[in-house]
Amino acid sequence: MPLKEKEVKELLITAIKAAILAGKEIMEVYATDFNVEQKGDDSPLTLADKNANEVINSFLLKTNIPIISEENRQTDYQIRKNWEQCWIVDPLDGTKEFIKRNGEFTVNIALVKNGIPLLGIIYVPVSKELYFTNSVGTKSFKYVVDDTLEHYRYILDNAEEIHPTTSKQPPIKVVGSRSHLNEDTKNFIASLTEETEIVSKGSSLKFCLVAEGKAHVYPRFAPTMEWDTAAGHAICKAVGVDVVKTKTGKPLKYNKEDLLNPYFLVQ
Incomplete structure (x- = not known):
């Protein structure tokens, strides 16, 4: 059954909140002398990855939409292939950048429908820059998050719309x-x-x-x-x-x- 626009807007707000609060967890670990583990594929893993994943799961599980996350155990494709929609999550994208402490790491949350990305949220914990689509996937926005933020709907109303360049001038x-x-x-x-x-x-x-x-x-x-x-x-x-x-x-x-x-x- 297709989601109504109002329902999708609520999902967008939920994902934005999850990304920002996951970012707070990441920054708490970033401020410490954290340990680095190696996963089976030799990619690095930190407490920040795990904590951010727990926060995001706590929000997205309530939506009753299945989740594909880098840090979750993956569901068998024989089940996944029947999903009309799902969340796709990287709780800490750029773990290598996190370890290098260069600030260029993000929280990624997307809502995908029939294999096509509908909603996208990218949050940069260090700069507090938030990028996101609107609820119908026809515009994208940028907003710098304030620590005093209490109402996440405020972001939707006050974010700046972004556009790709139209300049053909080199370089x-x-x-x-x-x-x-x-x-x-x-x-x-x-x-x-x-x-x-x-x-x-x-x-x-x-x-x-x-x-x-x-x-x-x-x-x-x-x-x-x-x-x-x-x-x-x-x-x-x-x-x-x-x-x-x-x-x-x-x-x-x-x-x-x-x-x-x-x-x-x-x-």
């Missing part, structure tokens, strides 16, 4: 990762006919740079998972920026059997 600003500027990425940049400039950012902030007009294109020729991209994809899609597979030119899909993304372009 072409290409978003690159501090960790993943590999040969394929270098070859893509070399293929551009205009003068280029590399804009480095960690985590899902790379999507935000394109969505708010601070970069033109983000090529990703390195492994990512669905929880790394779903929220950023929603935010970009809402402002008319495409997030497409490099091989087919078709949009990334979500809640796939394999949660690994193919290589993609954001432009």
Whole structure:
């Protein structure tokens, strides 16, 4: 049964609140001499990842919409394939950036329907910048969160709408990762006919740079998972920026059997 716009708006507010409060948990750990574990895939894990995940789950479980989170045990695809909609969550995107203490890490929450991202929320705990779509996924916004905030609806009414750049003047600003500027990425940049400039950012902030007009294109020729991209994809899609597979030119899909993304372009 399709959700009504009012219901989706309530889901958006719930996800925004979950992201901001998860960010507070992350910052509490950030201020300590935290330990770093290694997961089975050799990716790092901290107490901040775990605590943020618990906070987000506590909010999203109440919506009765199933959750795919990096830090949850994954549900078997034979069950997942029947989900019409689901949350896709990365409670701490950019754990490597968190460990380096460079501030470029985020909380990512997306609502996906039939494989397509509908809502996207990205929160940056250090700068308190919040990026999000509206409840119908047709606009995206940015808001700097105040510690005294009590009414989350205030954010919806007072956030600044963001837009991608329309400038064709060189240089072409290409978003690159501090960790993943590999040969394929270098070859893509070399293929551009205009003068280029590399804009480095960690985590899902790379999507935000394109969505708010601070970069033109983000090529990703390195492994990512669905929880790394779903929220950023929603935010970009809402402002008319495409997030497409490099091989087919078709949009990334979500809640796939394999949660690994193919290589993609954001432009």
